[in-house]
Amino acid sequence: MPASADPNPRMEPIENLDRVIHEPARLKILTQLYVVDSGDFTYLMRVTGLTRGNLSSHMTKLEEAGYIKIKKEFVDRKPLTMLRLTPDGRKALETYRKTMAKIIRI
């Protein structure tokens, strides 16, 4: 039988969830970056518990979405890969949190 074409409007917030953020690993990365100005690769690996490869792939997705900015910086003459949340990323995470709060209230 074909699906009913009568979606429940109360389910709309679920439809509107940002799928880039709605992935536990990426949500962890964004949440950690939200509370600091920027952090390096080692910091994010530690706080998210992700492997180097996994973190790299999620970083790429978040960078493509324009949510984070990756920059090579020298701190005390040592090269570090620093990650920073962009204003779009900050806004997207805030929207996601609000949407989730609405969903929880459904």
Added chain:
Amino acid sequence: MASEMDLKSIERKTYLTFFEDGIADIVAGLPILLFGLGMTTDESMFFIFAWMPLLLFWPLKQRITYPRIGYVKFSPERQKKISKGFVLLLIAGTLSLLMGIVVFMGFEGLIFDLQGFMREYSLLVFGAVLAGAYILIAILFEAKRFYIYGFFVFSGWLTGYLFDVNPGIPVAMSGAMIAIIGIGLLLRFLAKYPLPAEG
């Protein structure tokens, strides 16, 4: 709001992780230990080198802490708080130095006669000033164990004042206790956060 509180607690936990390494404790305890040894032995080299451990703070952070737990630039609010803390510590340090000079001049009878007062209470005055510096660190950097260190330091000087012992011994012991706690924290930190595998 509860969710705001959660983000604040994540930020606070991130910040406090950088104090888990015990390095601040070691560099804060060693000067007191060396100062106490100087008082005990009357050897001026101890006084000269007493401030040297403070210079080890950043190099140790760079070699031990950051490679293990990563490098973070804190939020502008937190950075402002940290900078304010350093400025206040610098002011407190300068004031202590000025006070030391005034006390020295008083001892020498150069400006006014402090001899009587200082002969009686110098241990308590220095103990209170140093303990105040530790409490200032505890308040400014949210490092709660520094309240206890302030108590240790003051107790060391107070013991020297109250009992018939060389005051350098309890002072050195209070510094040693702080440094030993720092070494313990450092060992725990090294075990908890091994160097991440290269690759």
